[in-house]
Amino acid sequence: xxxxxxxxxxxxxxxxxxxxxxxxxxxxxxxxxxxxxxxxxxxxxxxxxxxxxxxxxxxxxxxxxxxxxxxxxxxxxxxxxxxxxxxxxxxxxxxxxxxxxxxxxxxxxxxxxxxxxxxxxxxxxxxxxxxxxxxxxxxxxxxxxxxxxxxxxxxxxxxxxxxxxxxxxxxxxxxxxxxxxxxxxxxxxxxxxxxxxxxxxxxxxxxxxxxxxxxxxxxxxxxxxxxxxxxxxxxxxxxxxxxxxxxxxxxxxxxxxxxxxxxxxxxxxxxxxxxxxxxxxxxxxxxxxx
Amino acid sequence: xxxxxxxxxxxxxxxxxxxxxxxxxxxxxxxxxxxxxxxxxxxxxxxxxxxxxxxxxxxxxxxxxxxxxxxxxxxxxxxxxxxxxxxxxxxxxxxxxxxxxxxxxxxxxxxxxxxxxxxxxxxxxxxxxxxxxxxxxxxxxxxxxxxxxxxxxxxxxxxxxxxxxxxxxxxxxxxxxxxxxxxxxxxxxxxxxxxxxxxxxxxxxxxxxxxxxxxxxxxxxxxxxxxxxxxxxxxxxxxxxxxxxxxxxxxxxxxxxxxxxxxxxxxxxxxxxxxxxxxxxxxxxxxxxxxxxxxxxxxxxxxxxxxxxxxxxxxxxxxxxxx
Numbered sequence: 003x004x005x006x007x008x009x010x011x012x013x014x015x016x017x018x019x020x021x022x023x024x025x026x027x028x029x030x031x032x033x034x035x036x037x038x039x040x041x042x043x044x045x046x047x048x049x050x051x052x053x054x055x056x057x058x059x060x061x062x063x064x065x066x067x068x069x070x071x072x073x074x075x076x077x078x079x080x081x082x083x084x085x086x087x088x089x090x091x092x093x094x095x096x097x098x099x100x101x102x103x104x105x106x107x108x109x110x111x112x113x114x115x116x117x118x119x120x121x122x123x124x125x126x127x128x129x130x131x132x133x134x135x136x137x138x139x140x141x142x143x144x145x146x147x148x149x150x151x152x153x154x155x156x157x158x159x160x161x162x163x164x165x166x167x168x169x170x171x172x173x174x175x176x177x178x179x180x181x182x183x184x185x186x187x188x189x190x191x192x193x194x195x196x197x198x199x200x201x202x203x204x205x206x207x208x209x210x211x212x213x214x215x216x217x218x219x220x221x222x223x224x225x226x227x228x229x230x231x232x233x234x235x236x237x238x239x240x241x242x243x244x245x246x247x248x249x250x251x252x253x254x255x256x257x258x259x260x261x262x263x264x265x266x267x268x269x270x271x272x273x274x275x276x277x278x279x280x281x282x283x284x285x286x287x288x289x290x291x292x
Numbered sequence: 293x294x295x296x297x298x299x300x301x302x303x304x305x306x307x308x309x310x311x312x313x314x315x316x317x318x319x320x321x322x323x324x325x326x327x328x329x330x331x332x333x334x335x336x337x338x339x340x341x342x343x344x345x346x347x348x349x350x351x352x353x354x355x356x357x358x359x360x361x362x363x364x365x366x367x368x369x370x371x372x373x374x375x376x377x378x379x380x381x382x383x384x385x386x387x388x389x390x391x392x393x394x395x396x397x398x399x400x401x402x403x404x405x406x407x408x409x410x411x412x413x414x415x416x417x418x419x420x421x422x423x424x425x426x427x428x429x430x431x432x433x434x435x436x437x438x439x440x441x442x443x444x445x446x447x448x449x450x451x452x453x454x455x456x457x458x459x460x461x462x463x464x465x466x467x468x469x470x471x472x473x474x475x476x477x478x479x480x481x482x483x484x485x486x487x488x489x490x491x492x493x494x495x496x497x498x499x500x501x502x503x504x505x506x507x508x509x510x511x512x513x514x515x516x517x518x519x520x521x522x523x524x525x526x527x528x529x530x531x532x533x534x535x536x537x538x539x540x541x542x543x544x545x546x547x548x549x550x551x552x553x554x555x556x557x558x559x560x561x562x563x564x565x566x567x568x569x570x571x572x573x574x575x576x577x578x579x580x581x582x583x584x585x586x587x588x589x590x591x592x593x594x595x596x597x598x599x600x601x602x603x604x605x606x607x608x609x610x611x612x613x614x615x
Contacts, residue, residue, distance in 0.1 A: 129313035132586040134548035228441040248445035262442045270437040
């Protein structure tokens with residue numbers, strides 16, 4: 003008689019997990035709220051001072067005068083960090099909003115109509131998907147010129163393929179259901195079916211994919227700005243600050259530390275929120291792996 | 293069987309269409325970039341006659357459609373053009389850089405398979421008794437959330453500061469021997485594989501958990517099979533397809549040039565080739581290397597799909613793997 007360590011698994015998840023997940027979800031949402039809140043407050047009331055102002059000697063360590071130290075020009079790292087968080091979040095959020103609109107329309111139409119329409123949309127999306135994301139981003143930046151527009155366009159084009167695929171798959175499943183057939187037979191027009199019947203039923207997928215797209219967006223902005231093609235000086239963004247930090251790492255490690263921690267925390271929190279949303283709203287296994 | 297053949301043929305056709313689209317997009321992007329060939333070679337002070345002569349010499353005065361087709365034709369005859377900057381054929385440079393990126397991919401992939409999959413199987417099997425706790429989720433989430441440019445910078449700093457005996461950057465000449473080359477690629481491969489390990493552990497864990505709830509596992513437990521036997525024969529076979537899919541995606545992603553890691557560690561691979569090509573507006577280099585990266589991705593996903601449909605015939609019928 004052998005003893006088992008392989009337990010029988012029930013489909014239902016235990017109450018302990020639920021609680022642990024909820025705790026993690028709340029912690030993630032709280033982290034995001036703090037990051038966004040600080041950036042918003044800093045944009046309204048510049049409590050950390052002017053990010054462009056020189057406040058002390060170059061590359062001085064964190065102290066009472068400059069809480070997170072100063073950068074290579076003697077500017078306050080805290081003030082620049084707050085500005086950078088704002089830039090990164092606003093850029094990524096706008097980009098993901100664009101992605102959501104494009105992907106939802108393309109994906110719904112493709113999933114609902116099927117056939118050649120779907121083929122066409124999928125091939126278009128596949129073309130974009132075939133480029134390594136950072137390569138696509140750099141290519142776009144080379145065409146439109148480095149800057150915020152380049153970062154925005156890159157995030158959109160990098161995140162559109164996956165979201166469109168997921169929305170299309172979800173719409174296809176909804177389009178097969180009886181209430182859609184009924185609506186079609188009773189003469190409801192295509193656009194009305196899409197917006198009144200399909201859209202509400204794929205909102206879970208949209209929320210989940212939008213969340214993952216946001217974390218990819220922050221990553222793309224970071225990578226692009228790190229390589230010098232994204233947000234340009236004298237503005238600041240998390241990617242740009244990390245790039246500056248990595249070039250002064252030996253003399254002033256604190257330059258890298260604060261933006262890196264904020265960036266990782268933000269991406270981690272968004273991913274964890276996405277996981278929880280997926281478990282709750284989108285039971286099918288659809289996971290972003292970008 | 294017939295259905296499967298038809299499905300495979302369709303899959304090949306759509307891969308070819310995708311490839312066509314990719315080549316058009318690359319061609320268009322390069323033409324749309326500010327700064328023309330004439331500006332780059334002759335500089336801003338050239339006379340219109342000189343510019344026209346150069347355009348004629350490179351065939352740039354022909355319609356774009358013709359230029360596109362002649363580019364495609366050249367590729368098929370093995371001519372990838374010549375780098376403006378170094379004046380060497382792009383095919384030669386690409387040939388020197390692909391092995392470097394390929395080796396980096398292999399080392400990173402070995403780490404991923406050796407660490408990520410066992411980790412995923414272990415957490416997946418264990419999670420039946422007590423669902424993966426918050427700590428596990430944070431750790432695997434962290435692996436996915438730490439960007440390469442953060443991790444890479446920190447690793448370079450730590451290892452160059454503390455002199456831990458592992459070589460940082462300073463990639464030796466290509467062809468310096470297998471041992472030193474692998475050693476130089478070890479740190480960048482570790483940086484690359486952190487994401488891949490976390491991603492593959494998550495996917496494996498989910499796949500294993502999805503199989504564990506199947507009735508045939510309960511039957512195997514009831515028959516008195518050992519856990520190891522159950523995992524090997526019943527779980528892994530069924531969990532194989534999502535894991536294979538992920539590994540293929542990771543391979544394609546790594547082969548496409550780990551742009552950021554290659555930049556941080558100064559590795560003369562495909563990724564840094566693309567970036568320097570773009571920086572110098574070396575169009576032949578950009579066109580060839582980006583096309584190569586995208587082609588690798590398309591071919592790897594095509595091969596994956598064909599393998600998947602051979603392993604699981606349900607794919608060809610329903611479009612997705614069973615269970």
